[in-house]
Amino acid sequence: MTDIGQLDDTDIDLAIDEGEADERRAMELASRLRMVAAEDPDLAQDLVEGLIVALDQAMGGTIRQHLDGPALGVADRVLRAPEQGR
Template sequence: MTNFGHLEDTDIDIAIDDAEAGERRGMELAARIRMVAAEDPELAQDLVDELIAGLERAMGGSFREYLHQESRNETERALSDSGSGISPARNS
């Protein structure tokens, strides 16, 4: 029997659909933000706030509709802090 060692998910080349690929990219992004947060929590929060503002712009102000109420409150705070020009009341 051959010992192949430890394999990571990224070591296996399998066909995945677009939804799975998007989820994998999202998980990778979350892991990277956690790494930044471990080193510099303020920078990580700034990055998350910018990401939220960008998603809100890209989705025409509808991003917060996909969030739970607690996350919506944080999103509205981030948007008002970022000066994104999108009214938090727009899609409430």
């Protein structure tokens, strides 16, 4: 009997729809942000703030409508920052 070890989802080649692919990419991004935060919390915060600004611009200034709780508070703070021209 052969011991094949542990498999993760990258070891299995399954057809997935676009929504599942987008969700996997989002999870990978979140994982990478957590790794950065563990090494350099200030850099991670800068990256998140930049992402909020970029998403708000891409969404025509409506990012706040898609957030709630602490995420909405962070977006409000970031998008009101003087250096963002708001």
